[in-house]
Amino acid sequence: MRLVIARCSVDYTGRLNAHLPLATRLLVHKNDGSLLVHSDGGSYKPLNWMSPPCSLTREDPDEVDLEDGVIERWRVTHAKTGDALLVRIHEIMHDTAHDLGVDPGLIKDGVEADLQRLLAEQVSVVGENLTLVRREYPTAIGPVDLLLRNDDGPGTVAIEVKRRGDIDGVEQLTRYLELLNRDPLLAPVTGVFAAQEIKPQARVLATDRGIRCLTLDYDEMKGVQSGAPRLF
Amino acid sequence: MRLVIARCSVDYTGRLNAHLPLATRLLVHKNDGSLLVHSDGGSYKPLNWMSPPCSLTREDPDEVDLEDGVIERWRVTHAKTGDALLVRIHEIMHDTAHDLGVDPGLIKDGVEADLQRLLAEQVSVVGENLTLVRREYPTAIGPVDLLLRNDDGPGTVAIEVKRRGDIDGVEQLTRYLELLNRDPLLAPVTGVFAAQEIKPQARVLATDRGIRCLTLDYDEMKGVQSGAPRLF
């Protein structure tokens, strides 16, 4: 990894065109050839960048660049897509290289897959007298997150699990319900939209379509699952 | 901006929990308090991070940490959400600070707004004898990108413009069409799904619903708009 602090301007041509006027920025040139251009603010997203696989070539400035005070140009190109990033460097304040080695990577807990797993283990959260048929129940238009069977009679419950529930999730569940209700072995199929947080518009649309909304408490569900009841 | 290359482990607690085992990484501490943890690969997204507003506090390691070889801890917290990032530093290979100043920011060209503007100026691309009613035509469920009027008789055309057209865009347009067709002053309203690239599944769904798909060539439309015909 090479770290450069430089006064530079940047031009990107690819899926769109973008330009960064002359300013002092951090250039991170990673081992895989990728380049990040960061300012001293904003969030984790760089101002501009090139994703791997790509390659960086150092160029001499042309006459126009020389008049502008450019001392060096970096051209970073993605061979396949034709995307190109051109960095015109006017001054280098810092330039160091470091060997970082391979990273073991991130371990996550609490994403949608975890919510789905916990809810599958605790179907009583959805309602009484329900039994899990299966997770990721396959249909022609994609898998239904959870399918439950009514113990007391005919009928099935299809659940769409989201971390954040918005209108798209309701649309998705609606498509599943329409399809599943054509199956006489499953019908009548009712829908439950389960999420840690449900947007108002999504709630309105779901209710309008007879879909029940269920807000999930991940920490509580995780506590139950771990076998550590709150009484102790 | 402070740049640190360090052997460290990282734990994040917030919207989810995440852990990074001990390895050598780049730590970027920006002027706004935010912290990025980068490896020497991957893409522009850091392995872990904390977004502003947040603040970094240096802590002394506890006894367990000392046994593990931790020389220093950084705790980065987001006061409002309670998100917290804890970096356990075992060794610092590099540590420099730099004054970058404020960045003038990125100038973009070729995003959805540009497509929409160009199509509004070139409605003949959609079909003959059509006139623009307005861009961002307001409805109760959100604005329709473009609304056109049929010059030869009754009827309206509603257009959804996307850079990349996938199934969500078709759903969105379908909702608009359903609503607009209830208005006797507009009905019958037909739909056009216009995008630089239309995914096969989206095309199938649109066609099934009687929505016409239109692939847009941004460069060509830009050329026409600039008044520089290709003959010269």
Next chain:
DNA sequence: GCGTAGATTTCGGAT
């Protein structure tokens, strides 16, 4: 390898 769904999405505009 392609395509789709999720993301600690981030970012910008409009209400």
Next chain:
DNA sequence: ATCCGAAGTCTACGC
């Protein structure tokens, strides 16, 4: 301030 949609989204997973 909040909500909502776009993004050069990136990334993991299923086919």
